[in-house]
Amino acid sequence: MPVGSLSTSILASMIQVNNVPPPPLRSIPRLRLRKTINYSRLNALCHIRGLESSRHSPLYLEAHNKFIKQYPQIFRHEKIVLPEVPPQIDKSKSGLKAAKKHSLEKSHNVSTYIRQVRGCFDEEEISPEAFLEFLDILKKLPVHRTAQEHKTVWKILKSIQALTSQLSNEDLKILSKKVMSETWIKGSTVIGEDGLYVILTGQARHCLKVFRSLTEENDSVISSLSRESFLFDAKLKDSTVIELYVPSKKLTLKKWSVFGSLKYTPEMDESERAVVIDDDCEILKIPTKEYEKLKLEKVKQENAYKLKLIRKCPFYESWPTLSIWELVSLTKFKVFPPGHVLVECGTVISFVGYINSGYCNIYRNIVGFVDLPANKVKKVKKLVYMGQLKEKESFGEISILLQEPFTCTIITGREVEMAVIEDKDIHALDPVTKELMIQTAKPTFEHLTEEDIKCKYIKTVQEKEWKYFKNKTIKRILHCNGVRPGFGKWKHHWPSFPKNFKNTVIS
Structure with missing residues (x-):
């Protein structure tokens, strides 16, 4: 055809x-x-x-x-676009949790993501079954709880924002093994001066301090005493004036509300701690004594760590333990960023440092010559690197006690954590401890002489000049022979095929 x-x-x-x-x-x-x-x-x-x-x-x-x-x-086949099906709203608990999680993903609140990283959740996410289990666990003595029950209490306590704002995660984990719940009947007055209280069930109201005259017959507060079922604390301030603690109708405490304090402060007004129970309540109590024990235990562990750090420094290996304990009570941990100048040459340092982590670079000053145009030379002070102060080393004892200026400059090489004793605390030590420190400690890098510094400076300048000459010569020779670094003879990395490349078989 x-x-x-x-x-x-x-x-x-x-x-x-x-x-x-x-x-x-x-x-x-x-x-x-x-x-x-x-x-x-x-x-x-x-x-x-x-x-x-x-x-x-x-x-x-x-x-x-x-x-x-x-x-x-x-023939072109057009795509048939079907109408969009609206998503079905799942009213179950899993659907609510998914919707809440989706809303959290779109949130711009940084605290939301911090709580997710720490494994925390909100009070609203606690199911009724988990809350009832939480109440049953708190009624047991801490010694009768299992490890899983302690973990459950800790997880729920992490969801209470009023607690996480005052306690760290580790402190809350330790205190969760000591807490218990208390039952208070309606009309009781709770004074939160011996701990931090969290309302689990029921409702309460804060008390306000009110002064009223006994001679006024039309006083609404005095006339309402007979109608209220609450017990009021009253103090007679004068023959005609009485001090009352009246429950406030506005300052209402509900579930997960917190009152009281972990630290006993006598200056705190009693009305700020007093709470009147409206309904039968279950209240969680974190005792102040347990919190004080926790702080003492942390201080004890930190002091033991400081003692171990000072003991490992070369100047203090032969010191008696009692003398080191006098230094431990004065030390504080500080962190210095990289490149921080701790002390300059020719100045008296203001603290004694014991390096726990990181290192410090030691520099000495020297007068060097710099070439200028027209065959001129200029004198310039330069820093010459001489060595390092590493972990478990100390410095600054002789400079403070004898008021001798430092002969070198100390600069942190990277982030440095060290235990620090201020100069005023060093001068407040007893004479025996100060004499012992003078006898055992030595100035930092005292073995360096002027000849060593000059040799080190000359060596550094020669290495720098040789490196510059070597790189310049190699580049000049390669450029004369047409060799370019990164462009070999047999290997090409083309982002696309050249226009004059006619062989289309290569992939």
Whole structure:
């Protein structure tokens, strides 16, 4: 079949498929383009190699089969867009939690993400079953609780923001093994001076201090005493004036509310700690005594760590323990950033330092010469690196006690944590301890002489000049021979093929 008759039959069938009446052959070039036909693919099909051959040749049959196989591809299939199905709202607990979690993901509050990292959650996320289990655990003595029950109490205490704002995570974990719940009946007055209280069930009100005259008959507060079922604390300030603690209607405490204090402060007004119970309440109590024990235990561990640090310093290896304990009570841990100048050459240091972590670089001052244009030379003070002060080393004892200026400059190499004793505390030591410190301690890098510093400076300058000369010479030689670093002969990293690259077989 000739090419013209084949293309005509194809076009006629194509037009019939699209429900268009077949036009005369002369009007085929004037056909109106349809949006459902891909004319570029149709043009490619009509120019398949082999359609121009004779009808009985194998090349024609192969081209015809390829044409028929690829013929359906000329029609464009429009995608049917279905209407969007609205998401179903799951009213179950898991759906509420998922919705809340989704809202937290969109939140811009930094505290939300901090609580997630620490493994904390809000009070609203505690299920009723978990809360009842929490109440049953608190009624047990701490010695009768299992490890899993202690962990449950700790997790729920972490969700109370009023507690996490006053206690660290580690402190809360320790105190959670000591807390218990107390039951208070309606009308009772709780004075929160011996601990921190958390209301678990029920409701309470803060007390306000009110002064009233006994002679006034129309006083609303005095007349309401007979109608109230609460017990009021009253003090007679004068023959005609009485001091009352009246429950406030505005300052209401509900579930998870906190009152009291972990630290006993006598100056705190009693009305700020007093609470009147409206309903029968279950109240969690964190005793002040347990908190004080926790602080003493932390201080004890920190002092033991300081004692171990000072004992490992070379100057204090032969010191008696009692003398080291006098230093331990005066030390405080401080952290210095990298590049911080601790002391400059020619000044008296203001503290004694015991390096716990990190290191410090030691520099000495020297007068060097700098070349200037027109064959001139200028004197400049420069710092020469001489060594390091590493972990478990101390410095500054001789400078403070003998008021001798430092002969070197000390700069932190990286972040340094050290135990520090201020100069005023050093001077307040007893004479025996100060004499012992003078006898055992030595000035920092006292073995360095002027000759050592000059040799070190000359060596440093020579190494710097040789490195500069070597790099300059290598670059000059490579540039003269046409060699460029990073551009080899056999390896090319092209981001795209060059325009003059004609071989399209390479992938």
